[in-house]
Amino acid sequence: MDNKVLEIFIPGPAGRLEAKYFKSKKNTSPIALVLQPHPQYGGTMNNKVVVETFKTFMDNDFSVCRVNFRGVGKSDGEFDNGQGELADAAAALDWLERENFDNSQCWVSGFSFGSLIAMQLLMRRPEINRFIAISPQPNVYDFSFLSPCPTSGLMIYGKKDELVPLEYITDLNKRLSSQKGIKVEFQSVPDGNHFFSKNEEQLVKYLDKYIKKETALY
Template sequence: MPEVIFNGPAGRIEGRYQPAAVRNAPIAMILHPHPEFGGTMNNQVAYRLFYMFKERGFAVLRFNFRGVGRSQGQFDHGSGELSDAASALDWVQSIHPEARFCWVAGFDFGAWIGMQLLMRRPEIEGFISIAPPANLNDFSFLAPCPSSGLIIHGDIDKVVPQKDVQALVDKLKAQKGIVIDHKIIEGANHFFDQKIDELIDHCGRYLDMRLAAQPSEG
C-alpha cells in the first residue's frame, strides 16, 4: 500500500493508494471523519473501507484532508476539503485513466464531503455514507441526488441522532431515478465501537450487490 503525496489546492496532500490489477478497474475514494475531532485517513472505519474496496479489485485512495497529518493547509469548514477531495479524484484518474466508474465512501464529516463530491462528478456511480451528520451539516444540495447508494448508521449514535438521518433518508427516497438503501446497526454508537466488523460486512454485501448488477463488458 504505497504512501503517496500529490498536489492539492492548499499544498501537498498525503494519502495511501492501492493500484488496481486491471487497467479499467473502478476507483474508490475513502473520506475520513471530522479533522477537528481527531479524524484522519487512519481512522479504523476509513481503514477498513479501504481494504473492503481493495479486496474487490478497485483502485483505492484514502487521504488526509488539509491540515491533517502531513497534508498542508488548515481546516476550511468543508469548502476547502471538498476541493481536496476533487483534487484527489483528479489525481487517481490521472494515473488510472481507464477506470470504468467511481465510488465514494465517507464517514461522518467525510460522508458530507462525499455527497457534495457526488453532485459535482457524474462519474461517481455509487456511494456509501456512514453516519452522515444530517443534524450538523446542510444536505439540501442533494436536489436531486444523482446516484444510488447506502446510508448506514447506529441506533445509539449520540453525535448524529437517528431521527436526523432518517429525515435525510426519507427525503432522498422520495426522489425518482435512484435507490437509497438504508441500514441501522443495532447497538452501534457514532464510532461503531465493537460494531466495525458488522458495519463493514453490511457495506461489503451492499457493494457486492451493486457490482453484480453492473452490465458485464464483452
C-alpha cells in the first residue's frame, strides 16, 4: 500500500515543506490534511498516530497529505511557536486543494499540538467541513477561540491521558455541545494514554467509524 504514497515538497512560507501524499483514484474524492505533534518534543509527520490517521483516510479513499512543519525532517525554517506552523498548515491545504480542486469534502486532522493547529486552521478556512482532533490539550492551549465552532467534528482522547486532566476535556465538551447546529462528538479510548501506545487499534477503529459515517452523507 505504501508504494502509492509519494514523498513531495510543498512551497511554504519559510521555504519548502516535506510531506507525504496519497492521491485517491476516485474523482471528487474527499481530501484530508493530517498534522503532526509538537516539533520540540520529537513530533514529526512519521509519528505513529499521524501515520495511522493518514492510513485510515487512505483506506476510506481520501486524497490525503501529512506534512512536516518548518524545521522538522527535510522541511526548511525553524520552529515558530505555532504561528509559523499554522501558516505551514495553510500552505499545505492550499496545495492539497489545488491538486484536488473537485473534492467533495475537506477534512483537517491533527494529533496533540497538531490538533491545536488543525482547529486554528478550521477557524480560518470556511471550506473545511469536518475535523478530527486527537488528544487535544485544552489544559496547555486555550481553545476558547472555538466559540462558535464552525463545523462538526470528532474529538478523541485517551481516558488515561497522562498529560491532560479529564476535567479539561469535560469542560471543552460542555462548551462545544451547547452550540447550535453543529455536533462535536467526544470519544474516549478507555485505556488510552496521550499517545495511545497500546490502543492504536482501538483508536483506528473509532477514526474509521467516524470517517465512514460522515462521508456516507455525501
